[in-house]
Amino acid sequence: MSQLKEMGTPIFWAEGHPGPLQADGWEVAVGGLVEKATTLSYRGILELPKAVVDARLTSVSGFSVGGKWGGLPLNELLAIVEPKPDVSHVQFVSHRKIYTTCIPLEIATRERTLLAYELEGESLEPDYGGPVRIFCPYLWGYKSAKSVVAVNFLDRSVPGYWETRGYPDQAHIKPRRVLDVNSGEWRRIPGGEVTEFVD
Numbered sequence: 561m562s563q564l565k566e567m568g569t570p571i572f573w574a575e576g577h578p579g580p581l582q583a584d585g586w587e588v589a590v591g592g593l594v595e596k597a598t599t600l601s602y603r604g605i606l607e608l609p610k611a612v613v614d615a616r617l618t619s620v621s622g623f624s625v626g627g628k629w630g631g632l633p634l635n636e637l638l639a640i641v642e643p644k645p646d647v648s649h650v651q652f653v654s655h656r657k658i659y660t661t662c663i664p665l666e667i668a669t670r671e672r673t674l675l676a677y678e679l680e681g682e683s684l685e686p687d688y689g690g691p692v693r694i695f696c697p698y699l700w701g702y703k704s705a706k707s708v709v710a711v712n713f714l715d716r717s718v719p720g721y722w723e724t725r726g727y728p729d730q731a732h733i734k735p736r737r738v739l740d741v742n743s744g745e746w747r748r749i750p751g752g753e754v755t756e757f758v759d
C-alpha cells in the first residue's frame with residue numbers, strides 16, 4: 561500500500577476511474593507547436609534528468625497533501641522538442657483523452673512543475689494518477705492532470721474538462737480551510753502555492 565493510500569488521500573477521478581494501468585508500454589506523446597515532436601516511453605522518462613521536490617498538491621475540493629515528489633521537470637522537455645516562439649501554454653491530456661487542461665508556459669517551466677512518477681520514492685499508482693501525472697503545486701490540483709498520455713505546446717489556452725464546466729482557467733489557489741492529509745487536521749492556507757499553513 562502506498563503512503564498516499566495509507567494517509568487516506570482522497571481518490572478522485574472526475575471522468576471515472578480508469579481501472580488498472582500499467583507502466584510497461586506507457587507512452588506520452590509530446591507535440592503541438594514544436595520543431596521535434598516525440599513520444600516518450602515510461603522507461604525513457606525514467607532515463608531523463610530527475611528532480612525531487614518537496615511540495616504540496618492542493619485540491620479545490622478541499623485537501624492538501626505534501627511530500628517529496630519525483631519526476632521529469634517540464635522545462636527539460638523544451639530542449640527535447642524545441643517549442644516554437646509563439647508557444648504560450650502547455651496542454652495535458654489524460655488517459656482516455658476525456659480529461660484535458662492547460663497551464664501557462666511560464667508556470668509549466670518552473671522548477672517544481674514535474675511529469676511526476678513517484679512520491680517519497682514509491683511509484684505512483686493509478687488511483688493517484690500513475691504511471692505518470694502532472695504535478696504543479698502552484699495551481700489548484702485540477703491543473704495537475706492524472707495518467708498523462710500527451711503534452712501539447714500551444715499558442716493559447718484551450719478550455720479543458722473543468723474549465724468548460726465553469727472552473728477558472730487561472731486556477732489560482734485561494735485562502736481557505738483544507739484538510740491537511742499528512743496530519744489529518746483541518747488548517748487554513750494562504751493564497752498561492754501552499755508552503756505553510758496560517759493556523
